[in-house]
Amino acid sequence: MTTPREFKYVGTRPIRHDGVDKVTGRASYGADVVWPGMLHGFVLRSPHAHARIVSIDTRAAEATPGVKAVLTGKDLPETTATIALGEAAIDLRDVGDNMLARTKVLYHGHAVAAVAATTIDIAREAAEKIQVVYEVLEPVTGIDRAIAADAPILHPALRTKGAASPGAAGPTNIASRLEFKRGDVDAAFAEADVVVEREFRTPMVHQGYIEPHACIARCGEDGRAVVWCTTQGPFVVRDACAAIAGLDPAHVKVIPSEIGGGFGGKIVVYLEPMAIALSRKAQRPVKMVMGRDEVFRATGPTSGSRVRVKLGAKRDGTLVAATASLWYEAGAYRGSPVGAGAMCALAAYKIPSFFIEAHDVVVNKPKVAAYRAPGSPIAAFAVESVVDEIARELKMDPIELRLKNANAEGDKAPYGPKYGPIGLKQILEAARNHPHWTSPLAANQGRGIAVGFWFNAGMNSSATVILDTDGSAAVVTGNPDIGGTRAAQAIMVAEELGIPVERVRPGVGDTDGSGYTDLTGGSRVCYATGMAVIRAAEDVRDQLKARAAQIWNVAVDAVGWENGRAIPPAGTEKAEAMTVAGLAAKMAHTGGPIVGRASLYAPMAGPAFGAHICDLEVDSETGQSKVVRYTVFQDVGRAVHPGYVEGQMQGGAAQGIGWALNEEYIYDADGVMENAGFLDYRMPVASDLPMIDTVIIEVPNPLHPYGVRGVGEVPIVPPLAAVANAMRDATGIRFTELPLSPPRVLEAIEAASAVSVGA
Amino acid sequence: MATVHLPSGLTQYTGGVETIDIDAARVPELIAALGHRFPQIAEQLGEMAVAIDGEIYQDPGYQLLRADSDVHLVPRIAGG
């Protein structure tokens, strides 16, 4: 076993390098730029949730003074390209159709045409003159309807992929079905002393980033395009734009703006290829900015769901059997995160026999996009609620029950491979020993705990470290900084080179200025891109050692490195240790500038677990509830900048609390979303929440030089069940449908008291 | 020989075979050999992520296998 490395900068909390620009309003986000001569684009959207497009007449719009270009689906080529991005965003034909409908509209708000004009008002008025004739079809607004025998079919060519259920053939709204199984489930349930089975439902919810989608694009006579946009993945945007707008990717450059939140929702393109196509027609730059209602209606929420879970346990608390049936809404095109949901559902527990099935279901709602640990929170809500019920039936402490069944290093994950070092037991023990767990509750309060799991992504990353003659360094990667990753990357360069963090300039490159890098998401930036940054800094260090060897006229291998200084071999005459600055000053005489670079493909990072304890106070007269205390425990592997690690844990918890208590897409019978604004789509505000305590656990990930696992996604997984379990504790009622909004809670409390009065 | 664990959902197409030993030095040869053995799932194999000795590769490419590698085929996962 190697001794743990002593860090000088890793684990400190320097002020982020982009901070002053962001607190003074100078940082440029998607909608903050103006290009000379630019036009404004406006999108015409479908008033129907499901309809065939019979015809589109754009003549009146085109004739409007000030209008420079009008676009419909027919103007764009059909593409069959795909981008490998996991299960959620692969098919660019679907992405293109979702961006601008060709033959059918599949949800209320689906784009059917776009107009570019000299002012946004002109563009809007012209768009309203576009005549679209629809043949309206019955909307499929939920899973139950989608899978009914007589359901309208969204995509006539769609067939179920994967492990088809017996008898499934022909047109369907079930895009895929997956199974995971181990052991003999029926026999195992027969051995169980207690069995609990429940069915859960969750509504669609949105990522809710505060900055709406925005971009500006220009496309010249030579077919070369430049796009400025708010995105988690500039390279994804580049490749998608090229395929959808019909350009050579060699001719597309994407410049990422500062990004005002994403959470997975700013990976897919909604505007950029349209802006390029409009610009190509008009030969002027085109700026497009979504309104909040467009963000709700036409960008990715995550799935609504129906999940049935059954668990069996022995009297001593040993879990022996499980079944789970997951049904996730994909929205208008296939690709819900149900596969990940199925893989995460039982990830925490050693259960010898289980059967899990997962269904991806298309419905007439917006196509879902990734949302923080996509698929896992929905599955955890169901499983962790049932685990809580088992603990109650067995009169066992819910942490003890979980510890008894917790997976550890060497155990087989339900999706197959064996776990490496994981911190599940450590977080559960930390939770059990935390004062929160044993503190007294006041009247009308309840306490819940739940755990959650996420894989944490790896994939492609590149980094360049540029040394300057004064011994400072710049580091450039292709990852937009969505929550403090610049600071983390500067820390890593400082750590490797031994120069102060403040003397490192971290930057975000555009698609021409950095090596290919996958998106900012999947909790991968600090892990995978961080690994590239560390290696690029090591590359600089190796070059510096070679320069020192040259100066001292010794063999490179003989040069040591300590505390940011090259050390001459013992006995070298007139040689003293040289600092980075000293060596950098001599670059011109020792071979010229020094640039370090690294590119890599990382496997998925170490899997990570979190546990959340929630105290909820419930007003039984109004059904209103409030989180009064909340503590987040998480194994992050290694916290590079603990301030931003805590921030991820707190922010994820807050989003999950919103999902549990208030957030939902509300649809009418025609498939029209009724609450497409922040007033009625109720996200948590400051007065809804207490301070959110964090406990960082560090079980190093052997795949990363510092042990980083990634942090951003796990914290949204446990809150749904942690809150629901606290609600059960406070009210005695097991809620199986989210959100736990005051009317739903009040109704259940009244029903329960009516029963107890009647009895 | 690498030990390959097939996704349990696909065993309905493999005559119930869940685990199979395959002699392959790299992932592409392994996938090709599997596809040859089980033509019904060949197409789906190419779309899966591969876990080699516990490390999951979303795009396994030409990853090398050890003589005794433990290989699992798992669905691809999206990140947010």
Next chain:
Amino acid sequence: MTVTKLHIETTINGEPREFLCDSHETLLSALRNGLGLTGTKEGCATGDCGACSILLDGRLVPACLVLAPEAQGRAVTTIEGLSSGDALHPLQQKFLEHAALQCGVCTPGFIVAAKALLDAKPNPSEDETRYWLAGNLCRCTGYDKIIRAVLDAASEMKESAI
């Protein structure tokens, strides 16, 4: 051609400014598009997110719900007017020290709203701070570090005022 634009004279961040706008244009649009003050953000345009928070004659308002012509003869303070010379406002400094921003798009609105709070109430409790800032949405932070930053700025400003 008839003149359709209105001519507005106002004071922005202490400087006299003039601009042209449509009668139905919001002050948010005039600030961002006409005057190039893009520090004030648009998150909703319906008064529900606080990203566009500004001070109008010292009063906290969402600029998306104010018509541009209403700025006539009044004093507007935006995020760009908070630092003085080369010194950050204590709120700005504390947001940095507490890592109270992640994506940062809500930050200008929070800092302007918090300034209005501290102007009105130099020594707010945690609860008062949470309720005052309830009109500002942040989706990244869970508010914990924002609240700490504001309370810390309040105590520091009080100390330096003594």
